[in-house]
Amino acid sequence: MGSDKIMERWVPQFRKGLLEFIILLRLQQGHSYGYELAMQIKDVTMIEVAEGTLYPLLNRLKRDGLVVSEWQTADVGTPRKYYQITSLGLETLAKMKNTWTETHNSILNLVMQS
Amino acid sequence: MGSDKIMERWVPQFRKGLLEFIILLRLQQGHSYGYELAMQIKDVTMIEVAEGTLYPLLNRLKRDGLVVSEWQTADVGTPRKYYQITSLGLETLAKMKNTWTETHNSILNLVMQS
DNA sequence: GCAAAGTACATTGCATTGCTATGTACTATG
DNA sequence: CATAGTACATAGCAATGCAATGTACTTTGC
Numbered sequence: 117m118g119s120d121k122i123m124e125r126w127v128p129q130f131r132k133g134l135l136e137f138i139i140l141l142r143l144q145q146g147h148s149y150g151y152e153l154a155m156q157i158k159d160v161t162m163i164e165v166a167e168g169t170l171y172p173l174l175n176r177l178k179r180d181g182l183v184v185s186e187w188q189t190a191d192v193g194t195p196r197k198y199y200q201i202t203s204l205g206l207e208t209l210a211k212m213k214n215t216w217t218e219t220h221n222s223i224l225n226l227v228m229q230s
Numbered sequence: 231m232g233s234d235k236i237m238e239r240w241v242p243q244f245r246k247g248l249l250e251f252i253i254l255l256r257l258q259q260g261h262s263y264g265y266e267l268a269m270q271i272k273d274v275t276m277i278e279v280a281e282g283t284l285y286p287l288l289n290r291l292k293r294d295g296l297v298v299s300e301w302q303t304a305d306v307g308t309p310r311k312y313y314q315i316t317s318l319g320l321e322t323l324a325k326m327k328n329t330w331t332e333t334h335n336s337i338l339n340l341v342m343q344s
Numbered sequence: 345g346c347a348a349a350g351t352a353c354a355t356t357g358c359a360t361t362g363c364t365a366t367g368t369a370c371t372a373t374g
Numbered sequence: 375c376a377t378a379g380t381a382c383a384t385a386g387c388a389a390t391g392c393a394a395t396g397t398a399c400t401t402t403g404c
Contacts, residue, residue, distance in 0.1 A: 119322040122294055126247050126322075127329060128362050129389065133243030134333070135362080141340040151381050161336035169362050171383060176361090180236055194370050194381045208233040208240075213341070215241060219248070220334060222275030226255040227327070242391050243360065249391080265352050283391050285354060290390090308352045308399050 135165065135173060137216065140201060140209045143183060149196040150174060174199060182208055249279065249287060251330065254315060254323045257297060263310040264288060288313060296322055 138157060142148065148156070153174075154165045177183045182205035189195045201209070252271060256262065262270070267288075268279045291297045296319035303309045315323070 119318060119325055122296070122322050123325050123329070125389080126250065126326065129247030130251070130326075130329065130333075132246035132361055132390085133240055136240065137244070138337070138340065141337070149381080150383095160339050162332065163336065166363055167382080168364065168366095168384080172361080175383095182236070192371075196381070204233060204236075208236050211233055211237050212240065212244075215237070215244065216337065218276065219244075222277065223252070223255070223330065225274050226252065239360080246361085246390055263352080264354095280392050281353080282355080282393065282395095286390080289354095306400080310352070 131163070135163075135169065136177065137209075137212045138163070139173065139177065140182065140205055140212065143199060143201040144206065144209060147198045147200040149188075149198050151196075153199075177205070181205075245277070249277075249283065250291065251323075251326045252277070253287065253291065254296065254319055254326065257313060257315040258320065258323060261312045261314040263302075263312050265310075267313075291319070295319075 138161065139153060142153060142157060150167075150170055154167070154170055158164050174183070174185070178185055178199070181202060183199045183201055185197050185199050187195055188198050252275065253267060256267060256271060256274075264281075264284055268281070268284055272278050288297070288299070292299055292313070295316060297313045297315055299311050299313050301309055302312050
């Protein structure tokens, strides 16, 4: 088995939890809806978020009170469900940023030593 | 529910896949065994690796050919199973480093914009 | 001398989560 | 008028971190 096949299994695992972080980071800049989130995240991070990943994830964030949602209908187009980050979401996001920074520094320490 | 409780659920998910990366990074510096890996990783990264996480993980790495293992007995002490990274492991590790770097830059892009 | 803590490996079962596949419904384009 | 795009949703699979538990040997402190 080549390393490409191993990476195919590793990358999704690597993303676990990370996507939650990324979504909250994006929502910190302003409200958005599922489809737009997927597009923008793909543009900015090269990460393609599958819909079967995104919508359950947004429901979890809502269930935990990190975001709130609101349907918005317009004259044209399909109705959109807009998500907005809450104060609990911002508080949690700050802690995630710390964890991310600490972990990144730890990884750098390990890379340096080689 | 407070953000601390949410973090308790998030951190393990955040680590998925990351531990595999961290173990390989450490093994790049030289062979080691389970208990030592757990101690050293805790020292360098502040990450406490549970034994129920570590030993299955090492078996997966071995099954996929990223490491090889060898029992070593000494005059004193419990026998140790030493793990050594393979060329496939090094090849895979290089790709993981790229993924990590790319993702870190993406996160930074998102943080910058806020 | 002996209990407690440390060293060292291992397994079972649970909970969580990313992803594929599939479905619905409306809209814009060629 | 068919194709591609927009937009949300769910069911089921596979992978993995972790608590709990077990075994066995060794060192340390009282």
